[in-house]
Amino acid sequence: MDYATLIQILDSTLRLATPLLLACLAGLYSERAGIFDIGLEGKMLMAAMASGAVAAVTGSAWAGLGAGILASLLLGAVHGLASITFRGNQLISGVALNFVASGVTVLVAQSLFGQGGRTPPLSGDARFNPITLPFAEAVKDVPLIGPFYFEVLSGHSILVYAALALVPLTWWVLFRTRFGLRLRAVGENPAAVDTAGVSVKGLRWAAVAITGVLCGIAGAYMATALQAGFGKEMTAGRGYIALAALIFAKWRPVAALWACLLFGFFQALATRTDVVEGLVGMKVPVPFLDALPYILTVVVLAGFIGKAIPPRAGGEPYVKER
Amino acid sequence: MDKLPRWADVALVPFVSLLLAAIVAAIVLLVIGQSPTEAFKVMVEGALLSSYGWGYTLYYTTSFIFTGLAVTVAFHASMFNIGGEGQAQLGGLGVALVCLALPWPHWSVALLAAALGGAAFGAAWAAIPAYLQAKRGSHIVITTIMFNYIAASLLVYMLVDVLRPAGQMDPATARFPEGTNLPTLNHIPGLNLLFPKDVPANVTLFVALAAAWAVWMLLWRTRLGYEIRAFGKSEPAARYAGINPTKIIMVSMLISGGLAGMMAINNVMGESERLVQNAAEGAGFIGIAVALMGRNHPVGVLLAALLFGFLYQGGAELGLWTSIPIEMRIVVQGLVILFTGALDMMVRMILTRVFALFRGRPAAQGAV
Amino acid sequence: MAQGVEMTGRPATAAPFAIELKGISKAFGPVQANKDINIAVPKGTIHGIIGENGAGKSTLMSILYGFYRADAGEIFIGGRLTPIPDSQSAIRAGIGMVFQHFKLVQNFTVLENVVLGAEEGALLNTSLAKARAELQRLSRDYELDVNPDALIEDLSVGHQQRVEILKALYRQADILILDEPTGVLTPDEADHLFRILKGLRDQGKTVILITHKLREIMEATDNVSVMRRGTMVGTVKTAETSPEALAELMVGRKVLLEVEKKPATPGAVVLDVQNLRVVDEHKVERLKGVSLQIRAGEILGIAGVAGNGQSELLAALGGITKATGAVTLKGEALPLTGKGANGRARREAGIGHIPEDRQALGLIMDFAAWENMAFGYHHRPQYGAGAVLMDNAAVRAETDKQMAAYDVRPPIASLAAKSFSGGNQQKIVVAREIESGPDLLLIGQPTRGVDIGAIEFIHKQIVALRDAGKAILLVSVELDEIMSLSDRILVMFDGQVMGERDPEITNERELGLLMAGMTG
């Protein structure tokens, strides 16, 4: 593999890792607070549809982003209602919402636009267009660094940079702020938070809301940046890959970045089977590349690469009175 | 909070959940500018008012009985098997390999062998997550989700690179030989009066009914079933009683995976007579809804499977005769899971309030 | 009535009271945990609360701390009516609580746990720095030293308790509630704790101490309140009462734990345990080489403070946990690890087991009584047809018989176990394990939470089993029970047997010393 190819694959990696990263960080807030969320996929999908539709109608990507966040928050609210207020089974709620989203997105898009569950193609300001970073042109020709900066780092939409910025921000929020301390505590031992005089429900609702916002951004990125419009099932399991990345990263923000980049890299490689063939020296079936993130996650879950211990109170509704 | 009477718990809670799901579904339809009553009419007509419709409704029902039972057995051991879809896919592979392996002399022999093949493959696919749960504590929900995806990839590989006959373009196996073709309901003497034309529902329906009976026997009439249920209620107590947790996790998941895999004799062997991609069509996930709806009891599963068979066939008719997209049925499926599974407590709270109201009134009158 | 004690619900001490509760009631579904409770605690005192299991002590304190909300009643703090709808309000009112089950975040540091909920501002580092300094001061003032940077999960229980106390003090609590603080402590740690509490009192703070141990009440408190079945029976000055009087108040009548039994006629050795060791999942050795023997027709009692290896002994012998060492039953070696070491194999070998915790181990709470009657014995030939099928009718028939024999109320075999009261649940377990006809019966806390009538009945059954020539291993934290039932007593401390005593000769003092790890 030559350097130019590598650069191209890394460029593609960053683009493909972004929705994973946003969804993964979304899941991180929720699960750190003790609310399991396998509904990341559904929230993303819902957001993708809403943002695609609103961007198509208004011509503004930002309006689309807002709509995406709202749509995702709506699903998050149902999940919160089921898992926080009514202390239902969080896993079942997530599964259910994924189905609802999968169907409703098509229904709504079809009734709005009549294009087989698609939104019309977006162009111009209805999309988040690539941004050239400062000095990108200038350093373009510097050996090694130049192409890396120009091709890989520069030239993505603002949401890609937002996602990257969210990684240190999340780390800082989680480990350096009062909110983060409480959030982590409520996922480990809600009774400790409760007896310390802090509202368990409040914290969990806050976490679910943040998850909604981030999934909303992830979905909007899919429809208004990565692609130009919404299409049926366009998230294609990314919510689950993000979940896998979250486990892979053992619920830590910086590790989440690396996990998502790794899984994004696999996705990028799957478009360059020629390169994989060159690297491995034999034909690798594409399905194997597709399955790799899942296989790796199972390996991690099995504890062969260090144990992935989820937040201790995860998945359990907080019940004071038996 | 007062307790609900038993009949309310068994019958009323699922019914009200279903009603709520139906109401929300109707609202969705209204929002997208469709008529819920019209939609319901089309569904009933297409699924229940012709032998053709019944043929498909029962065909889907058969599949959902298997996956619903699969989820049920695992649930009783307190394992949430979301992997029914993958296990059903693998079951399809097993069935296909069996059907293509030999020139089977008679369908009954082939059915037996294919059922074993499907069950074995489904069980094998459940075995790894089960083992990881039992021995390494890996959360079964996450691993089975991962295994669904891995199954999909594996099937693509098998269908594209291994089993696809030369010269064929679509990723599918060859047609199964004649000897493996299962009698459909219209080929069964007696039933053919009800089903004059070719329908996809086939003898597998009876296998499914037998499976429901077997699951009931297993859970409530055998020592193993006793152990499964005890383990599902309390693992520490099960240990105290000398019930081996590893064994129960493995056995219940193997049975669960086996049942999901056996579904393939219905769709792969009974209907399409070859293995295509994504043959399970989400039946594995519907099993979750069916089990929840059916309160994890085989009789409930049968009824819920019939309901979902109707929803599925009716939903297909919607796609055919109305401008309501076929995805409507996924929405309904999601709503049913949501209300019966996750918002169960809400439904109970509503019902408890209603009951309290009814109880309160006569008492107040009596006081006068 | 206890000798000349004024039973007013108020101790004869001058006001002001740090706390006054009036008419507190609380129900959990059908269970009335607190009924119209009144209590007043003078400022600057250590106030004890005693009562049997389930009497409602923890519930009352949780209400005071805003963890639960009372259904009725008023709370006065320092003479002022103070509603406490949540823990935040309790903290603001100067109340701190150390729960029976600690409320600590296991993978947080001590410092983080202390700061949680009491942070200064939105950022952590200022809070943490301040807490570090404050912690240093507190540990200096009150002998409460813990490493502020240690993770909770790495600390001993005693140290974790200190963190809980530090948490309360850091929030400037003037009133400190401790719920059964010594249940998990070694005697040394307990002494240390009482020193701390006295120190706090001398600085003007008010302490409420819940305990089952009359000795601790007598030693550490100024006043004591007694609760029984959700009600407040009375409050007395500690100096003016005696353990006997308190015990009577607690139970509601004169306590006479004398069991009628003939002298034992021990036969051959049934159980022989040599050098039994158990290591728990945290790799801590819980049993450190226990050896003992039980003969046919005798009851061997194991005394000891909870948590000194008794549970592990029962679990290892019952096949629930793996162990090392050598155990023989009637001369046959029992496997301690691997496939043969499980509850079913033990039952088949002739070992019955009444577990310490009937709800978590002994019963499946959602199963009907009849299903529970076969629990652990569901493989018996008489309960089934062949190896596969179970004969539900046979199990039901057996259940009806046993429910009548053991006077289980109500005698409805199809009722779920969770619908029976605690005492009746215990009767189901006892009936099952005794009537299975074991050669050796392991018994843990047979009468915990059981009323006097049922206690008597259960004790009779145990003695009858002994008289039938069976071997019995009895574990109980109730010294009275041990003393009156056992033919021989072993005392366990820190995973080891401290010594053997003859119940006819020994006394509580001697046993108490052994239980505290002091030989000699």
Place this chain on the structure above:
Amino acid sequence: EPAIIFDLGGKFDKSFNEAAFNGASKWASETGGTFKELEMQSEAQREQALRRLAESGANPVVMTGFAFGDVLNQVAPDFPDTKFAIIDMVVDQPNVKSVVFNEHEGSYLVGMMAGLASKTGTVGFIGGMDIPLIRKFGCGYAQGVKAVNPDATIVLNMTGTTPAAWNDPVKGAELTKGQKAQGADVIYAAAGGTGVGVLQAAADEGILSIGVDSNQNYMHPGKVLTSMLKRVDNAVYEAFKEGTDLKPGINVMGLANDGVGYALDENNAPLVTDEMKATVDAAAEKIKSGEIAVHDYMADNTCPAATF
């Protein structure tokens, strides 16, 4: 009443299925008739869909896509009075009309245009599902490119191996960016709905693309060099018009009978020079006359101009 079943890409894929839809619509608006339609949702439903339409009395039943071949072979004998038409596949039944296209000929023409328009000498091809049919497109294209620029490099990619490859615009876009990184400045997408992503990414990246099946020039005016027209619309239109008199047998549609071609309209007029047009039209004539024989990949599963 005739009926049409669209394959998994959906009738609004802006390409293959949409072309079929357009043909049906054209028939409807011309005759004032109505038709039933159905979109496939999954592989496993094909048989049910087919039977249901036949059952309901629809006649003829037209289906788009080779994937129906196997089930049609099963279903057609059960409905001897119903006429079926299948596109892109040959099904040998007495009541079935099979319509196949000489995609290699059309692809040859757009390949020539790509070769002429390319400044880098490298052009790309992105196929949908990797099957002989799509290789046939790629092979024809490669022959056309080489015909005008023997030294040209042709980068070939397939989106996937399953029908999902028809509807994966994200991957289409990534493949496009990958090909651009390899120097391609004209990319031909023969990938159904995936092509939407290819055309979009090419437009974003400032390179040219070539549409397929329908005229896709309008999607990014001035950025789509041309579209390889596969007149599925005509095939459907014809089938509907023939109605119950549908003539069974194999119908091959090539350049000669206007079954394939390339699109020229105001959207791509600035991109197509007179010289290009002249060259390509000349070649088209020679193909029609048999003077140029474009190799059909599916004839022997080999390609003289490219390796897959």
